[in-house]
Amino acid sequence: MSPPIDLALADDGAPALPLYAVAPTELAALGASLPAAAWRYVCASGFTAKAGELCLLPGEAGLAGAVLGLGESVADDGVSPTGISPWTFGDLPFRLPEDTLWRLAPGDYDPGHAVLGFALGAYRFASFKPPARKPARLVAPAGTEAAQVAAEAIIMARDLVNMPANHLGPAELANAVAALGKEFGASVEIIADHALEAGYPALAAVGRGAARAPRVAILRWAGSRAAPEAPLIALCGKGVCFDSGGYDLKPSAAMLRMKKDMGGAAVVMAAARMIMAADLPVRLALRVGCVENSVSGAAMRPLDVLATRKGLTVEIGNTDAEGRLLLADLLAEACEEAPTLIIDCATLTGAARSALGPDLPALFSNDQIWAERLLAAGKACCDPLWQLPLWADYGTWLRSHVADLNNIAGNTHGGAVVAALFLERFIATGVPWVHIDLYAWNDSTRPGRPEGGEAQAARAIAAAVSLHFSG
Numbered sequence: 353m354s355p356p357i358d359l360a361l362a363d364d365g366a367p368a369l370p371l372y373a374v375a376p377t378e379l380a381a382l383g384a385s386l387p388a389a390a391w392r393y394v395c396a397s398g399f400t401a402k403a404g405e406l407c408l409l410p411g412e413a414g415l416a417g418a419v420l421g422l423g424e425s426v427a428d429d430g431v432s433p434t435g436i437s438p439w440t441f442g443d444l445p446f447r448l449p450e451d452t453l454w455r456l457a458p459g460d461y462d463p464g465h466a467v468l469g470f471a472l473g474a475y476r477f478a479s480f481k482p483p484a485r486k487p488a489r490l491v492a493p494a495g496t497e498a499a500q501v502a503a504e505a506i507i508m509a510r511d512l513v514n515m516p517a518n519h520l521g522p523a524e525l526a527n528a529v530a531a532l533g534k535e536f537g538a539s540v541e542i543i544a545d546h547a548l549e550a551g552y553p554a555l556a557a558v559g560r561g562a563a564r565a566p567r568v569a570i571l572r573w574a575g576s577r578a579a580p581e582a583p584l585i586a587l588c589g590k591g592v593c594f595d596s597g598g599y600d601l602k603p604s605a606a607m608l609r610m611k612k613d614m615g616g617a618a619v620v621m622a623a624a625r626m627i628m629a630a631d632l633p634v635r636l637a638l639r640v641g642c643v644e645n646s647v648s649g650a651a652m653r654p655l656d657v658l659a660t661r662k663g664l665t666v667e668i669g670n671t672d673a674e675g676r677l678l679l680a681d682l683l684a685e686a687c688e689e690a691p692t693l694i695i696d697c698a699t700l701t702g703a704a705r706s707a708l709g710p711d712l713p714a715l716f717s718n719d720q721i722w723a724e725r726l727l728a729a730g731k732a733c734c735d736p737l738w739q740l741p742l743w744a745d746y747g748t749w750l751r752s753h754v755a756d757l758n759n760i761a762g763n764t765h766g767g768a769v770v771a772a773l774f775l776e777r778f779i780a781t782g783v784p785w786v787h788i789d790l791y792a793w794n795d796s797t798r799p800g801r802p803e804g805g806e807a808q809a810a811r812a813i814a815a816a817v818s819l820h821f822s823g
Contacts, residue, residue, distance in 0.1 A: 357504045360445055360474030361467065361492040368455035368491050370417040373441070376401040376424065378460065394419060403440055404799065406447055418448060422461060436461050437734045438469030442800020445474035445487035455491045464499035465734075467492050471503035473800040477514040498630070502814070505625040506807045508532075509618035513792055513805025517594035517611040521564040522642035525591050525614060529569035529640050532621055536628040538573035538636075551685070552641070553659040554666065555678040559643035561598060561651025566643040568682070571624065577633040583692040583821055584635045587624055587813075588682040590675040590698035591617030591642040598645050598671030599653055612805060613675070615792025616698035617642070622807045623695075626814035634821050639686060641678035645671070657755045661685055662778050667752040669760035675700050676759060676771050680778045687780035693722060694785045695813055696775065703767030704740075704789040712738045713790035713809045716772035722784050725820060730812035737788065737812055740768060747773045788813075 362368070374382050379401055383391045390409045399407040403423025409416045422436050448454065456466055467490065474487040492500060512520065512528060520528075526542045533540035544567050549556045552568055559566030574582065592613040596602060602610070617640045624638045652658065656668045658677065662684040666677065675698050686694050704714040715737040717723035723739055730737040746769055749761035757777060761770045772787050779785045790808045797803045 357507050359471040359500060359503050359507070360487045360489045361471060361500065362453055362489050364491055364494060368453040369415060370457045371420060371444075371454040371490075372417065372457045373420045373422055373459045373461050373466065374401050375422045375460065382419065390416060404443065406444070415449065415452070418454070420444065436465060438465040438472070439734070439798070439800040441466045441469035442473035442798070444470055444490075446485070448488035450488065451486040452488045453491065454488060456493055463493045464496045466490075467496040468499040468503055469800045471500065472506060473802075475507050475510060475802060477511065477804055479511070479515065479519075501626055501629045502811055505622040505629075505810060505814075508625060509622035509807035509810060510805040512618040512621070513612050513615050513807075515611070517644070520611070520614070521593050522559065522562075522567045522591070522644060523564065525593055525617060525640065525642040526567035526569040529571055529621065529638070532625060533571045533573070536573060536625075538571050538628065540572075541570045543568040543570070552661055552678070552681040554661070555641050555643060555681045557652045557656070557658045558592075558645055558674045558678050561648040562644035562646035563648075564644050566641070569640045569642060571636070571638040573624075573628055573636045575631045575633045577631070578635055582633055582635050584637060584689060585627070585817055585821075586686040586689065586691040586694040587620040587636070587638045588679060588686055588694065588696040589617035589620035589638075589640045590614065590679055590696075590700065591640045592675055592678070593642065593644050595645045595672070595674065596647055598647055598651050598674065600670045600672040601647065602672060609793060612792050613699050614642075615790065615805065616675075616696070616700070618805070619697040619788075619790065619792065619807050619810045620695070620813075622810035623813040623817075626810070627817055630814070630818055632818060632821055634817070637686065637689065637691065639682045641682050643674075643678060645674045660778070664757065664777065665755040667755040667758045669758045669762070673759045673771070676774050679775055683775060683778045683785075687778070687783050690780075691783065694779070694783060695788065696786075697788045697790060697809060699792050700789045701768045701771050703771075705791055707740065707768060708738050710791045710793065710795060712736055713788050714768050715739045716742050716769075716787040716789070717785060718742065718776060718779065719784035719786070722786055725816045726786055726812055729816035729819060730809070733811045733815045735809060735811040735815075737809060740772075742772055742776060743769050744773070746770055750774055
């Protein structure tokens with residue numbers, strides 16, 4: 353059984369120091385509420401309530417509290433409806449004195465944002481080495497339960513992405529899906545060996561070169577208020593536990609972070625966790641393709657022709673374009689159930705990063721209504737996405753002389769668009785589909801976002817599903 357996820361939070365009622373979070377316009381009101389000596393200290397320190405500015409308040413016992421600057425609140429800044437993001441609170445766990453306990457003072461900000469930012473900022477990957485110091489802790493106010501659920505989901509995903517590939521192979525990733533299902537009373541089926549070869553031929557081909565055999569994990573869940581015909585949400589995740597590139601071998605520098613190539617799987621698992629924890633009145637089908645893309649005598653080769661679950665044949669133009677192959681089988685199977693919505697997530701292309709950078713996952717969709725729901729939800733919860741087009745004319749670049757299509761284009765243009773167009777070939781007519789091409793990594797530590805694995809788009813997905821299907 354997995355240990356409980358530590359959010360660096362404490363139950364309400366514990367004795368704690370006050371943490372005042374104020375905008376520049378609220379400084380006068382803060383001064384009227386603080387003891388005179390404490391306010392004189394704030395003024396003498398030059399505190400102006402800039403975003404992220406911190407002032408520790410002295411007292412007779414040593415430390416009496418702290419004041420955090422929220423900066424200017426601008427309603428249309430693209431960060432949040434109030435202009436104050438969770439990341440304003442994200443570096444407090446390691447800026448406040450070690451192992452101290454704090455309580456949020458009332459203010460003009462969302463306590464849920466504060467709890468989420470604080471909890472995610474306290475995260476450090478500690479499976480093999482304990483953190484250098486303990487974080488400060490925060491009393492979680494009533495009404496912030498959803499933020500705590502989101503933080504747990506993101507931390508679960510971060511741990512999976514950060515886990516070294518020798519500790520997280522296909523079997524271990526499938527087992528993580530099983531553990532998630534057990535936690536929420538969902539059924540989980542793990543498919544391997546001959547059944548996998550027969551049902552997911554392209555996915556099987558991707559994993560054939562590895563010593564560790566591939567798996568498909570399928571989690572099925574229904575909310576307590578979900579009728580038999582309730583909306584069916586299908587989530588599909590790319591779970592390539594390590595990507596060498598196969599015979600089209602990656603250069604060593606490009607291989608360094610390839611333990612994160614299962615980031616799409618971690619993201620859909622995190623979204624599923626939030627949906628189940630909210631007990632939404634929907635049915636959920638989560639599919640994770642768990643493989644390793646390696647080099648061996650059994651590995652797929654350039655110009656091989658593969659079968660797929662849908663019946664289309666695919667010529668392999670590049671063995672390093674493997675994620676779209678396993679997603680093709682998962683998406684085809686998901687469509688067989690006529691879902692209300694399919695969302696897939698994958699660390700699919702470097703082209704998406706070249707276009708949008710590491711912080712903006714690229715969103716593609718055959719349904720503009722759902723695209724706009726995801727985009728709006730991402731903006732509202734500070735989990736942004738950016739839409740790129742499914743430009744149909746580029747689909748001709750996937751032509752093959754020997755198969756129904758190639759897995760890459762014959763040029764280097766529009767790689768993220770071409771990958772999305774490849775996936776679209778496996779979506780049944782009339783099924784709403786959203787594809788999210790993401791990075792799943794923080795290159796450096798920022799408030800609330802330590803260097804390492806990141807569950808980009810998970811909160812946006814859960815928020816969009818919740819807003820539309822909350823009943």
